[in-house]
């Protein structure tokens with residue numbers, strides 16, 4: 110488009126955000142002294158301040174002159190309601206953590222109220238830390254959806270599937286029926302999308318996987334699953350089935366551009382080739398994988414193979430933070446340490462994983478993931494005037510290696526403020542803390 114002459118009438122827009130830098134992710138380099146122009150919740154333009162003065166009049170003009178503005182962070186894997194079980198069991202490996210600590214407690218308290226209250230607690234933490242979209246996998250997704258809508262956040266809700274009963278459903282068919290009914294209820298909510306979320310290859314049998322694959326094709330739904338989180342998962346599958354779990358899922362028709370492999374810590378070279386050939390996505394959860402001693406995913410190899418990589422926190426019960434800025438730094442450091450290559454996972458690549466990579470994994474990259482005209486104005490302002498971020502040679506480097514979520518000051522979703530001056534706007538934080546304390550009183554008793 111030709112630039113308009115300065116004499117032309119200025120366009121009125123809803124919102125202008127001036128920042129010292131904008132890191133739009135597309136393109137990769139940060140833009141100094143630019144403004145983001147927003148109208149009707151969508152990004153109209155990114156322009157230098159003087160050009161913005163000449164071409165636009167904003168109904169609301171926000172100035173964040175020591176800040177870097179980035180796309181909203183996408184937490185590509187969480188079990189949000191488990192925020193109520195943060196710190197309930199540290200220092201145990203995955204199998205014992207699940208069977209001795211988490212599943213017995215869930216059996217005691219699981220229900221829509223638990224999921225709603227826990228998800229609201231998680232949403233408040235995530236928004237304050239710059240996360241505007243979350244890929245959630247938990248029971249009672251309708252209760253989670255209500256919490257995300259109240260918070261003003263975007264979410265993908267995974268329809269959970271297991272082959273064993275919980276309070277939520279008796280069997281795989283029951284989980285699918287309940288989850289798809291929830292999906293129908295939120296069809297008209299633009300901030301809520303659904304996917305199919307079989308827990309893992311080892312907890313869901315072939316017949317259930319076939320039903321999931323058929324539904325995913327019929328309804329055009331993403332399939333997300335925990336895959337190869339532990340070394341034992343690979344060893345057990347090879348013993349029982351003679352194949353990698355990924356090869357088994359591929360034979361069942363589950364892989365493809367709508368397949369999201371969560372964790373993918375123990376993929377071998379054949380698995381990596383298959384993930385790349387099928388255009389699958391990987392969600393890297395470095396803190397959870399480290400804390401449960403599961404291992405370190407070969408992220409540099411995934412990126413070198415052309416696989417889309419997103420970042421996730423996993424649940425707060427195995428992390429214990431829902432802090433994607435923390436995950437960015439950890440991902441960068443672990444990639445360098447494990448490859449012996451200081452050039453592995455540079456800051457711009459990590460920021461891309463935490464934003465556009467997540468959006469692509471969720472199938473939402475036409476709407477979110479980068480600050481480009483036409484996309485939704487989901488944006489985060491991070492103050493780099495702190496002593497820990499001064500001076501600043503490169504704001505993208507600082508985002509990953511020097512800044513933290515405590516430097517997030519403002520967050521917008523669709524151009525509407527959801528965090529202002531570090532305060533979450535749409536959640537009664539005192540009430541959320543009160544409900545968390547009541548759940549704590551029930552959960553603090555040892556299970557059994």
Ligand SMILES: [Zn+2]
Pocket residue numbers: 186187188335371423424
């Ligand atoms: Zn998980």
